[in-house]
Amino acid sequence: MQLSVIILNYNVRYFLELCVLSVENALKNIDSEIIVVDNNSQDGSCEMIKTRFPNVKLIQNNQNSGFPKGNNIGVAEAKGEYLCILNPDTVVAEDTFEKVLAFAKNKNDLGIVGVKLVDGTGNFLPESKRGIPTPWVAFTKIMSLYKIFPKSNLFNNYYAQHLSENQTGKVEILVGAFMFLKKELYQEVGGFDEDCFMYSDDIDLSYMVLQKGKSNYYFHETTVIHYKGESTNKDAVYMKRFQEAMEFFYKKHFQVSFLFSVFMKIGIVFFSMLKRVQGRAKTKIPPENYLLVSASKTLSEIISLVVQKKVDFLDWEAEKEVNLLSNSIRNGLHIILDNEFVSFKECIAIHERCKNKGVFFRIIPKNANFSIGSDSPNDRGEIVKLK
Template sequence: MQLSVIILNYNVRYFLELSIISVQKAMEGIDGEIIVVDNNSPDDSCAMVKQRFPGINLIENKENSGFPKGNNIGVAAAKGKYICILNPDTVVAEDTFAKTLAFAERQNKLGMVGVKFIDGTGNFLPESKRGLPTPWVAMTKMSGLYKLFPKWGLFNKYYAQHLNENEAGEIDILPGAFMLMDRQVYLDAGGFDERYFMYGEDVDLSYTLQKMGLHNYYFPSTAIIHYKGESTVRDAAYTKRFTGAMRDFYKKHFRGAFLMDGFLTLGSTLFIRSKQRKKAAVSPADNYVLFSKDEELCRQLEMATGKKIVRFAQYERNVLPSTNSCTEIILDNELLPFGEIIAIMQNHRHKCYTFRIRPAGCDFILGSDSSDSRGEVTLMDNEAPEKTL
């Protein structure tokens, strides 16, 4: 078997369903398997998987033991030569695995490969590629200095800004939302360190591979949607978890760092203050456009949203309203493949456009209007949208 895709899920049933549908499409023609590990979700994620995807290997943990342990359980059950660690809040293109596997096969001493991430508005997510977060580098990120001096080597290392978003190359750190690598390499590295619970484990594994003499690569020739981006919930609790993970990382790999606590404390303070500033609100949509052949879907969406929706049976760029008016674009996966949906989102990334996806065979649409939001699901049989994720 060539590839095992491992999706660790916790309480994101609708995003998981969308992700699995996209993965199944991307696995066509590949000898592979999908493994879903559920960390004791309180929603009906497991029931959904059993009903909609009976051929998937579903592992139901009896507790939420964290990101590292959950993925290690999935890898232990995997049969593929390669594994892909994948978040449930992602959407892959039809060519994602084929292209990434071909790239991986061409590399010598491969650690892992990551791809280009976009958020729910089509904007590039800089977390797609990162540098080693030394105390100084972590502080430049949390304080926002990397934004002020993006071309200065002293300040631009956190997001590996020596590479632009469309430039492939070797980097230090890849995010745990998408990691493709040889399964035996993962095992030789010890997998994810289970002393972490969330945050830090992807940094730890990436750096461990480098210490083994292997190379990590950013490969932007295929893009995926990552709805939560890097921002999960960017508040004081997030900052505490992040700084705690960095302290654990330095204790493990560098036996502590004299200036680490000072840098991280300063960076955390500046980070929290920056997040306390008022965020720009997403303007309500003035127009709703649906790309679908399904007239009944249009009617159902109008009932669910209470909005007038203009439907087009095929995608044409020039039918969209002006970017001076806020427009929600609804993309039906029955009409458009995921790769084209991702391309449309990138081509129309603009503050006045928001996007929703209707997965093939599903009675809901979902999306996210910013990297700081946790996503929204609209059920066809509901009068009001259900917010989740």
């Protein structure tokens, strides 16, 4: 078997459904398997997988075992030569895995491959590619020096700014939302360190792979949506775990002075408090305008009844051109993409092409009765039932 996709889920049932649907479509031409590991969700996630995706291997844990252990459990059952560790709040294109596999097979020094990640508004997520958070690099991050001096090699290592978002190349650290590597290598480094509950586990795995003499790569030729806010509820528990995770990484890999440890502790607390503020739910203003991109005029009428507003219609089967959306865009517009007719690759392309134009996006998964999306990487997403 070529590839095993491991998806660790915890209480994100609707995002998981969207994710697994996109992964199934992307694996049609690959000898592969999907393994969903559920960390004791209470939202019907497991029932949904059993009903809608009977061919998916489901592992049900009786407790929330954390990100590292949950993924290690999934990998232990994997039969693929390659692994993809994938977050449940992601959407992959139909050709994502084919492209990444082809890239990986041409690398003799293959470590981990990461891809271009965008949020639910189509904006690039800079954590798609990062440098090792050495004490100095962490300092430049906490003090935002990388923003003040973005072109300086001295300050721009945290987000690997030697590469642009549209440039493939070697990087040091990749994000756990999408990590593609050989199973043999994963096992050689011992997988995710289960002493770290979450938040520095991907940094640690990336770093251990580098220590084996392998190279990690950022691959920009495929884009994956990562809604992000679904993976992390930025409350007091988040602050505590984020702080513990960074302390874990430094104690494991770096010898630092007591003075620097004190500084880092202060910085970590400040940074995690900032994340908590960013993660607070914001008051959402109901949209005034809706545009359904589909080939079903009837669906626009159904949605209109649900949202109690007129829903404009763009016949994607007749037009099938991203540029035509520009004529309909206006501030506050909610673009609803019907996956029955709009492929996941096209959905992602529309997100990227229409970003920063004051519009918001929702996807209706094929054969589903809900729309789903997120308006910020810091907020929980929105699910609207259509029936």
